[in-house]
Amino acid sequence: MNILARIRRIPFWSWIWFILGALYFLLPLYATVNFSLRMERDVIGFKAYVRAFEDPDFLKTFMYSNMLALMTILASIILIVPTAYWIRLRLPEARRVVEFITLLPFVVPAIILVFGLIRIYSSPIKIPFTDTTLLQPLTTFEIGTDILIVAGYVVLGLPYMYRSVDTGMRTVDVRTLTEAAQSLGASWFTIIVKVILPNIRAALLSGALLTFAIVVGEVTLASFLGVPAFGPYLFLLGQHRAYEPAALSFASFLLTWLAMGLIQLFTGGQGQASGAH
Amino acid sequence: MTHLSLKNVSKHFGDFTAVNDFNLDVNKGEFVSFLGPSGCGKTTTLRMIAGFEIPSTGQITINGADITNKAPSQRNVGMVFQSYALFPNMTVAQNIGFGLRIRKEKEADVVDRVKEMLAIINLEKKADSYPYQLSGGQMQRVALGRALAIRPEVLLLDEPLSALDAKIRIALRAEIRGIQQKLGITAIYVTHDQEEALSLSDRIVVMREGEMDQVGTPFQIYNFPTTVFVANFVGTLNNASAEVVDPAKSIIAIDGIQFESAVDLKERKKGDKVRVAIRPERFNFVSQEKKANIVDCRIENITFLGSIVRIQVMIGNSKFYMDTFNNPFLELPKIGDKDQVTCSREAVLVLDE
Ligand SMILES: Nc1ncnc2c1ncn2[C@@H]1O[C@H](COP(=O)(O)OP(=O)(O)OP(=O)(O)O)[C@@H](O)[C@H]1O
Ligand SMILES: [Mg+2]
Numbered sequence: 001m002n003i004l005a006r007i008r009r010i011p012f013w014s015w016i017w018f019i020l021g022a023l024y025f026l027l028p029l030y031a032t033v034n035f036s037l038r039m040e041r042d043v044i045g046f047k048a049y050v051r052a053f054e055d056p057d058f059l060k061t062f063m064y065s066n067m068l069a070l071m072t073i074l075a076s077i078i079l080i081v082p083t084a085y086w087i088r089l090r091l092p093e094a095r096r097v098v099e100f101i102t103l104l105p106f107v108v109p110a111i112i113l114v115f116g117l118i119r120i121y122s123s124p125i126k127i128p129f130t131d132t133t134l135l136q137p138l139t140t141f142e143i144g145t146d147i148l149i150v151a152g153y154v155v156l157g158l159p160y161m162y163r164s165v166d167t168g169m170r171t172v173d174v175r176t177l178t179e180a181a182q183s184l185g186a187s188w189f190t191i192i193v194k195v196i197l198p199n200i201r202a203a204l205l206s207g208a209l210l211t212f213a214i215v216v217g218e219v220t221l222a223s224f225l226g227v228p229a230f231g232p233y234l235f236l237l238g239q240h241r242a243y244e245p246a247a248l249s250f251a252s253f254l255l256t257w258l259a260m261g262l263i264q265l266f267t268g269g270q271g272q273a274s275g276a277h
Numbered sequence: 278m279t280h281l282s283l284k285n286v287s288k289h290f291g292d293f294t295a296v297n298d299f300n301l302d303v304n305k306g307e308f309v310s311f312l313g314p315s316g317c318g319k320t321t322t323l324r325m326i327a328g329f330e331i332p333s334t335g336q337i338t339i340n341g342a343d344i345t346n347k348a349p350s351q352r353n354v355g356m357v358f359q360s361y362a363l364f365p366n367m368t369v370a371q372n373i374g375f376g377l378r379i380r381k382e383k384e385a386d387v388v389d390r391v392k393e394m395l396a397i398i399n400l401e402k403k404a405d406s407y408p409y410q411l412s413g414g415q416m417q418r419v420a421l422g423r424a425l426a427i428r429p430e431v432l433l434l435d436e437p438l439s440a441l442d443a444k445i446r447i448a449l450r451a452e453i454r455g456i457q458q459k460l461g462i463t464a465i466y467v468t469h470d471q472e473e474a475l476s477l478s479d480r481i482v483v484m485r486e487g488e489m490d491q492v493g494t495p496f497q498i499y500n501f502p503t504t505v506f507v508a509n510f511v512g513t514l515n516n517a518s519a520e521v522v523d524p525a526k527s528i529i530a531i532d533g534i535q536f537e538s539a540v541d542l543k544e545r546k547k548g549d550k551v552r553v554a555i556r557p558e559r560f561n562f563v564s565q566e567k568k569a570n571i572v573d574c575r576i577e578n579i580t581f582l583g584s585i586v587r588i589q590v591m592i593g594n595s596k597f598y599m600d601t602f603n604n605p606f607l608e609l610p611k612i613g614d615k616d617q618v619t620c621s622r623e624a625v626l627v628l629d630e
Contacts, residue, residue, distance in 0.1 A: 172365060179329055180362040180420075182349040184376035184427060194375075198366040 029253065036246035048243035049251070057233060058248075062216075065230035068146070069215035072153040073208045076161045079154065081204075084165045085196060088174050102162040105155055110220040113155060117148055118224065145225055152221045157211035164210070168203025169196075202263075209259040217252065279341075280305040280463045281326070281431050286335030288321050295321045297487045299335070303431075306461040308454065310474040313484035314510065319467040322484075323433050326465060328352050339430050355424030357434040361416040363408040369419050370395070370404040376427035394422040397456055414445040421453065425460065432457065432464040438473065450477060471511045475499060483507045505628050508554045515557060517595035518630060521549040529553060529627060532593025536570050538625035552628045557587060559624035560599030562610070563617040570625065576614045590618060 039048040052058060087095050105113075121138040138144035174196055181191045197204070222229035238245040281303040288296040296318040303309050311319040324330040326337060328349035337345045344352055363372050373394050377387045395401045398418040408416055417437055424432060437453070438446045454477050457464050468474050474481050475495040483490045483498060483506075491498060491507045502508035505516060519529045524542045528535055531553060538553075545551065563571055577596065578589035585600050586609065599618060601607075610616055 173360065173362070176358055176360055176362040177364060179327075179349070180356065180358065180364075180423075181375070182329075183327055183352075183354060183356040184423070185350045185353070185379045186375075187350065190379060195364055195366075199364070 029250070032246050033250050036243055036250055039243040046247075048247040052237075052244040052247045052251075055244075061228050061230040061233040064228055065216045065222075068150060068153065068227075068229065069212045071146075071150045072157060072215050073211050075150055076154045076157055076211060077204065077208075080158075080161050080165050080207075081197070081200075082192070084162060084169055085174060085192070088166075088169050089178060098162070102158045105158055110152075110156065110218075111224075113152055114221045114224040117152055117221075121148055139225070145227055149221055149225050149227055149229075152225075153211070153215050153218065156218070156221070157207075157214055160210040160214070161207040164203045164207030165200060168200035172199045174199075206263045209263055213256055213259060216255075278305050279303070280307070280339065281465075282336075282338045283322075283326070284336045284338075286322070286325060286332045286337060288318070288325060288330060289333045294487050296325070296332075299489060301482060301489070301492070303463055303465070305463055306458075308457055308464045308466065308477060308479045310466045310468055310478040310481045311484055312468060312471060312474040312481050312511070313490075314469060316486075317484040318487040319469075319484055320435055323435055323465060323467050326431065327354050327356050327433055353427065353430050355427060355429030355432045357417070357420050357424050357432070357437045359436045359439055361408070361413070361420050361440075363416055363419055363423070365408055368405050368407055369400060369411070372408070372419055373422045373426050375423065380427070390426055394426045397425070397459075398422040399452075412445075413441050414449055417441065417449065418452070421456070425456070425462070430463070432462050433467075434464065435467045436469070437466075439468075439470070446473075453477070475511070481511075483510060485510075502554070502626070503628075505552055505554070508626065508628065513557055513598060513600075514554050515595075515597040516552050516554040516628075517592075517597070519551055519553040519627075521545045521547055521551060523547065524549075527622070527627075529625075531595055534572050534593045536572070536620075536625050537622050538627050539622040540625070540627040542627060550630045552630050554626040554628055555597065555620055555624050557598040557600040558585075559620045560590075560597070560618045561601070561620065563619050569619070569622050571617055571619045574616055574618050576610045576612050576616060578612060579609060590616075592618070 036048045037044050037046070039045070039051070083098065087098060118139060121144075122140075124133045124137050125135040126133055136144070138148050177195055177199070178191055181195050186195070217231050217234075218229070219231040219235050223232040223235070234245060234248055237248070279302045281301075283299050283301045286296060286299040287294065299318075299322055301309070311322060313319055321330060325332050328344070328347060328351075332345060335345070336343060339352075339354075364375065367375065370391050374387045374391045377390055382390075391404075392401075395404055398421060400415060400418055400422070403411060403415065403419075408419070411419065417440075420437070434453070438449055441449065450473060466474070466477060475498070478495055480492060480494055481498045482492050485506050491503050493501075498507060498511055502511065502514075508514045508516065517531050519531045519536070521542055522528045522530045522535060524545050524547060527538045527540060527542045529538060529542070529551060530536070536553065572592055574590040574592045574597070576588060577591055580587040580589070581603070584603050586603050588599050588601065588610070590597050590599060
C-alpha cells in the first residue's frame with residue numbers, strides 16, 4: 001500500500017525518462033543475449049557459449065588477464081594504501097597534488113600511456129651516465145612485459161583505487177585511531193595490519209573489483225604491448241565470429257554484476273562492523 | 278612525590294607559540310585539569326605528554342626519567358579521546374585487550390585483565406558487542422578501560438565528555454573520578470568546562486593563550502582568583518573598575534561608593550586604579566543579613582535559574598549580578614526598586630586593572 005502510494009506520487013515525466021533510460025541500457029543487452037542464443041538455425045540454445053568456452057585460447061587469455069588483474073590489485077594496494085595513509089596522517093597539504101595525479105588517467109588516453117612506455121622501455125636500462133647495462137629492454141622478454149603492463153594498469157586503476165582507499169580512510173578517522181593504537185604501544189606495522197587494513201577492507205574490495213573490471217577488458221595496452229590477454233582476444237574474436245563474442249560479452253556482463261553484488265554484500269557487512277556513531 | 282613533571286616546556290608551530298614556558302609537577306595519584314578557552318594550548322600540552330608532539334624546548338619526565346623525545350608507543354601513557362577512537366573492527370573485549378596483546382602478555386592474563394577492566398567500567402554484559410552497538414557514554418567507558426588496561430603511568434583525557442549529553446556527562450564524570458581514585462592513577466584532564474574542572478580535580482591549571490595563568494585547588498581557583506582572566510573564566514563574576522581610597526584600611530570605591538575589602542592594599546597608593554571582583558552569590562539584601570559593606574542599589578533585572586535567582590543591580594554606574602537561593606516564601610524585589618545590598622569584606626577581591 002505504502003509503496004504503491006509512493007510510486008503513484010512520482011511524476012509522470014519522471015516515469016517516461018526512467019523508462020527511456022532503462023530501454024537505452026537494456027535493449028542492446030537484450031539484443032545481445034537474444035542473438036547469442038541463436039547460433040543454430042531455429043533453435044534457442046547455448047551453443048555459442050559452449051563454443052566460446054571450449055576454445056583453449058579463451059581459457060588461456062582469460063586466466064592470463066586474471067593473473068594480471070591480481071598483480072595489478074596487489075601492486076596498487078602496496079603503493080596506494082601507505083601513500084593515502086601518510087597523506088591523511090602527516091601531509092594533508094599534499095592531498096590536492098596527489099588527487100590531481102590520480103585523475104590523470106582520465107585525461108591522458110591509454111594509447112599515449114602505452115606509447116610512452118614502449119618508447120622508454122624498449123631500450124636497455126643503464127646506470128645513469130655510464131654504459132653499464134642493468135637490464136635488457138623490458139619489452140623484449142616476457143616477465144619484463146608483464147611488469148610493464150601491470151605498471152600501466154596500476155596507473156589506469158589509480159583513480160578508482162585511490163579514491164576508494166581515501167574515502168575508506170576518511171570514514172574511520174585513521175588519524176585518531178592511529179594515535180590511540182600508538183599510545184597503547186603498537187608499532188607502525190601492527191597499526192597498518194591490525195587497525196587500518198581491517199577497517200578499510202570494504203573500500204579495498206570495491207577498489208579491487210573496479211580495477212579487476214578494467215584490467216580484464218582492457219584492449220589498448222594489451223594489444224600494443226603484444227601480450228596474450230583477454231581483451232585483445234575478445235576483440236579479435238569479434239572480427240571473425242558473430243555469435244561467440246555476443247555470448248562472451250553477455251558473460252562478462254554477468255561477471256561485472258556479480259562483482260557489484262559482491263561489493264554490496266561486503267560493504268553492507270562492513271557497514272555493520274564500522275558503524276557510524 | 279613528583280610523578281610527572283614538565284619543565285619550561287614550549288611548543289611553536291612556525292612562528293606561532295601554542296604553549297609558552299609551561300611548568301608543572303604532578304604528584305602520584307593526583308588529578309590535574311587543564312582549563313581554558315578554545316585554542317589556549319591545552320590539547321597541545323597534553324599531546325606533548327603523550328608524545329604526539331615534541332616540545333620545541335623544555336623537558337618532560339615521568340618518575341624522573343626523561344621522556345621528552347620518546348615515541349608515543351614507548352611511553353606507557355594511556356589516552357582517552359573526545360571522539361572515543363575505539364577500533365571499529367574489534368569487540369569491546371578485543372579493544373580493551375589490544376594493548377596487552379601488543380605487549381605479548383600471556384593470553385590467560387589478558388583475559389583476566391579484560392574481565393577486571395569490564396567490571397571496573399561496568400560493561401561486563403557488552404564484552405562481545407562492537408562499538409557501533411554502544412551508546413556514546415558506553416563507548417567512552419570502553420575507551421577508558423582500554424587506556425587503563427595497560428596499567429599506564431599517566432592517564433590523559435582530552436575533553437572526554439564533550440560529545441555526550443548533559444546527564445550522562447555528569448554521571449560519567451563522577452565515574453571517571455571514582456575509578457581514578459580507586460586505582461590511584463595520575464591523571465591529566467583537559468576541558469574548557471569550568472564546572473567539570475572544579476568538580477573533578479585535585480588541582481586546576483588555568484591556561485590562557487599558551488600561558489599558565491593560575492595553578493591551584495578548585496577552592497583556590499574559585500575563591501581566590503589571582504587574575505581578572507581566571508576570575509572571569511571560572512564562575513560568573515562581577516567586576517568593575519575602582520579606585521583605592523584608603524590603602525591602610527583596604528577601602529576602595531566604585532563610582533564613589535565605598536567598599537571595604539579583606540585584601541591587603543598596603544602596597545597600593547590612594548587613587549590607584551584597580552579592578553574589583555565580587556561573586557554574585559556573595560551579595561545579600563540588607564534586610565536579610567547585616568554585613569560590613571552596605572551600599573545602595575537599584576534593581577535592574579531578575580532572572581529565574583531554577584534553584585537560584587539571579588538579580589541584576591546597579592551600584593553607582595556599574596552593573597552587578599547577585600545570586601540568591603530560590604525561596605518561594607521570600608518576596609523578590611521588583612524591577613526598578615531601590616534597595617540596599619551588602620557583602621562581606623572577604624568577598625571583595627581586588628585585582629590589577
Ligand atoms: N599542528 C599544528 N600546526 C599549527 N598550529 C597548531 C597545530 N596544533 C595546534 N595549533 C594551534 O595551537 C593553538 C593551541 O591549540 P590546542 O589544540 O592546544 O588548543 P586547545 O586549548 O586544546 O583548544 P580546544 O579547546 O579548542 O581544543 C591553536 O591556536 C591551534 O591553532
Ligand atoms: Mg583541545
